[in-house]
Amino acid sequence: MIIGQIKNGIVLDHITAGMGMELYNLLGLDRLNCQVALIKNAESKKMGKKDIIKIDEEIDFDVDALGYIDTNITVNIIKDGKLFKRKHLEVPEKVVNIIRCKNPRCITTTEQELPHVFKLTNREKKIYRCIYCESKGK
Amino acid sequence: MNHLIDILQLTEAEIDELIAVAEDIIANPAKYAEKCHGKKLATLFFEPSTRTRLSFEAAMYELGGNVLGFSEAQSSSASKGESVSDTIRTVGCYADIIAMRHPKEGAPVVACQSSTVPIINAGDGGHNHPTQTLTDLLTIHREKGTFSGLTIGLCGDLKFGRTVHSLISAMSRYENVKFVLISPDELKVPDYIIEDFLEANNIEYVETTSLEEAMPELDILYMTRVQRERFFNEQDYIRLRDSYILDMEKLKGAKKDMCILHPLPRVNEIAKDVDNDPRACYFKQVLNGKFIRMALILKLLEID
Numbered sequence A: 001m002i003i004g005q006i007k008n009g010i011v012l013d014h015i016t017a018g019m020g021m022e023l024y025n026l027l028g029l030d031r032l033n034c035q036v037a038l039i040k041n042a043e044s045k046k047m048g049k050k051d052i053i054k055i056d057e058e059i060d061f062d063v064d065a066l067g068y069i070d071t072n073i074t075v076n077i078i079k080d081g082k083l084f085k086r087k088h089l090e091v092p093e094k095v096v097n098i099i100r101c102k103n104p105r106c107i108t109t110t111e112q113e114l115p116h117v118f119k120l121t122n123r124e125k126k127i128y129r130c131i132y133c134e135s136k137g138k
Numbered sequence B: 001m002n003h004l005i006d007i008l009q010l011t012e013a014e015i016d017e018l019i020a021v022a023e024d025i026i027a028n029p030a031k032y033a034e035k036c037h038g039k040k041l042a043t044l045f046f047e048p049s050t051r052t053r054l055s056f057e058a059a060m061y062e063l064g065g066n067v068l069g070f071s072e073a074q075s076s077s078a079s080k081g082e083s084v085s086d087t088i089r090t091v092g093c094y095a096d097i098i099a100m101r102h103p104k105e106g107a108p109v110v111a112c113q114s115s116t117v118p119i120i121n122a123g124d125g126g127h128n129h130p131t132q133t134l135t136d137l138l139t140i141h142r143e144k145g146t147f148s149g150l151t152i153g154l155c156g157d158l159k160f161g162r163t164v165h166s167l168i169s170a171m172s173r174y175e176n177v178k179f180v181l182i183s184p185d186e187l188k189v190p191d192y193i194i195e196d197f198l199e200a201n202n203i204e205y206v207e208t209t210s211l212e213e214a215m216p217e218l219d220i221l222y223m224t225r226v227q228r229e230r231f232f233n234e235q236d237y238i239r240l241r242d243s244y245i246l247d248m249e250k251l252k253g254a255k256k257d258m259c260i261l262h263p264l265p266r267v268n269e270i271a272k273d274v275d276n277d278p279r280a281c282y283f284k285q286v287l288n289g290k291f292i293r294m295a296l297i298l299k300l301l302e303i304d
Helices: A020-026 A063-069 B012-027 B051-062 B084-091 B107-114 B130-144 B162-171 B191-199 B211-217 B234-240 B272-276 B282-300
Strands: A009-016 A036-044 A048-055 A074-079 A082-088 A094-096 A117-122 A127-130 B040-045 B066-070 B097-102 B119-124 B151-155 B178-182 B204-208 B220-223 B259-261
Touching (some): A009 A020, A020 A048, A063 A094, B012 B130, B012 B282, B040 B084, B051 B097, B051 B130, B051 B282, B097 B107, B130 B259, B151 B162, B151 B211, B204 B211, B259 B282
Parallel strands (some): B040 B066, B097 B119, B178 B204, B220 B259
Antiparallel strands (some): A009 A048, A009 A074, A036 A048, A074 A082
């Protein structure tokens, strides 16, 4: 299967196979007018299988959201058809409006304009907790 | 801006300092009678309370200050749908310090984000209750003279019992403390308390369902009420409410100098005749609550 090169845009590479669609939805790529390709189960020497997303436009997106989902992802910024910058992701200290607090007693359930903010409390186990009620993010 | 939302915002040194001021207030009340002259405390209670609200108000009056506020959400604009943040911004125009209780967990965090005056969390749902913990700590300190080397039994509703969560997090910082967590399976301590405080600090703890078996080793027994207001399902409340009742018979197995604490109100979890036992410290605890809140108000208002 051939998907053409992009000139100016972003390639999200090394996405864990099967996670591509979740990422596509999370980043709101369905709302873009430019060309977006989601490649599932691409062959990978390193990973066996991987997903790839190619976005034919330079867009702003939440790098923390990507790091929260999968730190293996590499973000390649393409300019004039060439690799301009490659970013490796880290587990973010804080994520905003990526996970929602499911505690029915949390203040976010009644004050719905509040952002759902989760803080990393255990890096080793990748545990995030709601900054308001301290419930574990799921 | 100084706020008190979670007991862990206070260092052990700050807790020692608050206890020292509270002890000084107990010894020399006249010295403190005008310390807050001209200052106003707002008590914003979106959820009912007897002890916490009245002790805050008594504390401020004994410091020579004044008090304003409401004692239920229905008598505030919260009943019209006003947000916590707007209520706090408004009250900050009238008061120098705010003590706030709210049924939703994390409401005081939201309050701090928009407040121009110090906020004291007077209880947020089943989450935290730091001034009750200060009360508990002052009582433990007065009764036992130390925080280290104690075996503390916590009994009853350990899931929704915010005083339990705050006390565990505070006591986890002291040496050789052991916790015995006594509850029905449905009301066990939440996982974050186990993971973030007990396991993270290598604190010895045991989870059990038997109060009688745990009793002989306890230096402190902290009883709690199964709280009807925390249950979405009345049937669950009825099934669990009588899980543990402390009476003189059960106390036979306890140490002679064990200290019985309870944040109150109680329903039936401590039999009335236990009140006359010298180990019953829960009404002393009530009085200590006023003194430690006086010390806290002075600290947050930065009054020497």
